[in-house]
Amino acid sequence: MSDLNTATTSSALMKTYQRLPLTILKGKGSYVWDDQDVKYLDYTAGIATCSLGHVPDQVQAKLKEQLDDLWHVSNLYQIPQQEALAEKIVSVSCFDQAFFCNSGAEANEAAIKLAKKYAKDHQKPERTEIVTFSNSFHGRTGSTMAATAQTKIHNGFTPITPGFTYLPFNQMEAIEQIDTEKTAGVLLELVQGEGGVHPADAAWVQALDTYCKEADILLMVDEIQTGMGRTGTLFAYEQYDIEPDAITLAKGLGSGFPIGALAAKNKAADSFSPGTHGSTFGGNPLAATAGLATLDQIADTAFLQDVQEKSILLTEALNELVENNTLVKEVRGKGFLIGLEVTNKAGTWVEKLREKQILVLTAGDHVVRILPPLTTDKEELFTFIGVLTAIAAEL
Numbered sequence: 212m213s214d215l216n217t218a219t220t221s222s223a224l225m226k227t228y229q230r231l232p233l234t235i236l237k238g239k240g241s242y243v244w245d246d247q248d249v250k251y252l253d254y255t256a257g258i259a260t261c262s263l264g265h266v267p268d269q270v271q272a273k274l275k276e277q278l279d280d281l282w283h284v285s286n287l288y289q290i291p292q293q294e295a296l297a298e299k300i301v302s303v304s305c306f307d308q309a310f311f312c313n314s315g316a317e318a319n320e321a322a323i324k325l326a327k328k329y330a331k332d333h334q335k336p337e338r339t340e341i342v343t344f345s346n347s348f349h350g351r352t353g354s355t356m357a358a359t360a361q362t363k364i365h366n367g368f369t370p371i372t373p374g375f376t377y378l379p380f381n382q383m384e385a386i387e388q389i390d391t392e393k394t395a396g397v398l399l400e401l402v403q404g405e406g407g408v409h410p411a412d413a414a415w416v417q418a419l420d421t422y423c424k425e426a427d428i429l430l431m432v433d434e435i436q437t438g439m440g441r442t443g444t445l446f447a448y449e450q451y452d453i454e455p456d457a458i459t460l461a462k463g464l465g466s467g468f469p470i471g472a473l474a475a476k477n478k479a480a481d482s483f484s485p486g487t488h489g490s491t492f493g494g495n496p497l498a499a500t501a502g503l504a505t506l507d508q509i510a511d512t513a514f515l516q517d518v519q520e521k522s523i524l525l526t527e528a529l530n531e532l533v534e535n536n537t538l539v540k541e542v543r544g545k546g547f548l549i550g551l552e553v554t555n556k557a558g559t560w561v562e563k564l565r566e567k568q569i570l571v572l573t574a575g576d577h578v579v580r581i582l583p584p585l586t587t588d589k590e591e592l593f594t595f596i597g598v599l600t601a602i603a604a605e606l
């Protein structure tokens with residue numbers, strides 16, 4: 212363990228986060244330990260990032276090997292680890308090519324650029340806009356903040372980058388409102404994570420997919436939170452019986468090592484040619500190694516089957532809480548991306564659980580967001596359910 216100063220009273224950090232008075236110094240599997248050596252069951256998984264648990268053995272071993280050989284070379288050279296990760300993504304999805312960057316926002320930036328370039332390349336230069344949906348979350352950079360259809364995210368940053376049109380999420384009428392004259396692409400989450408854990412309806416998504424295909428508008432799914440097994444299938448789009456033109460990935464892709472990706476079908480991906488997009492660090496040997504070791508484990512049918520079974524168990528238990536406790540209104544989500552809507556403040560539940568050494572998140576004022584590592588076992592799930600039920604009875 213390091214000898215870092217863990218005092219939280221003064222800080223030279225910019226105050227962009229409301230940090231809790233908890234300093235985590237170590238993690239393994241589903242658990243983390245604080246600076247007092249108190250052990251917590253971590254059902255935040257670094258906000259859907261440490262999907263194989265903390266410091267997973269196989270990823271750790273591969274990273275250690277790579278640390279001895281080479282950390283970084285520029286994208287001006289061949290990078291076999293990056294090639295291998297791209298091939299793996301292509302082999303387990305409906306996509307043909309991948310581009311690597313370092314975060315979710317950057318992956319969405321790449322998708323936004325790709326849609327515009329695709330329109331120009333296909334003689335539709337007037338198509339410059341991207342459609343996104345109410346309550347979405349796509350990142351904090353200039354364009355991805357603008358793509359995020361939530362005024363609270365825009366506040367203080369006007370003028371917001373132009374070129375985004377917001378339509379109502381899950382509303383059939385919204386599809387008709389897409390302006391085919393000026394729209395280059397549609398970007399959407401299949402389960403809105405930050406926006407309160409709201410799954411998209413299958414019929415709506417399929418109608419949107421059909422509309423986009425007929426109008427030759429790129430349909431791009433932001434799988435930054437839903438991808439990498441989080442919803443019980445490797446990618447959430449598989450559950451909607453659609454093949455989008457592109458998806459964006461980050462969070463769970465590198466088990467906590469920063470990496471993002473845009474994966475696309477040839478039709479769209481071919482619009483990126485040398486010089487059109489790039490990243491210094493994107494897909495460097497360390498990042499690509501983390502990604503490949505993670506994907507190798509998650510893209511396994513038995514692994515995903517196990518996630519589905521465990522998520523059913525958890526969801527059923529949470530539904531029992533809904534039936535038996537008036538404070539608990541609804542359970543939403545897919546797989547291990549679960550939102551529990553409560554009538555009181557979600558923060559109260561988060562605090563009470565933390566007092567019992569369990570970490571969860573909120574998603575808005577009234578939603579407790581539960582993101583177990585995909586590797587959590589039934590015993591841990593029963594512990595979580597037991598503590599949550601006791602808290603519900605207490606409140």
Ligand SMILES: Cc1ncc(COP(=O)(O)O)c(C=O)c1O
Binds near residue numbers: 316319349350351
């Ligand atoms: C759906 C979605 N898109 C994009 C992002 C932005 O990712 P990052 O924080 O890695 O830039 C997030 C992060 O929470 C997300 O949940």
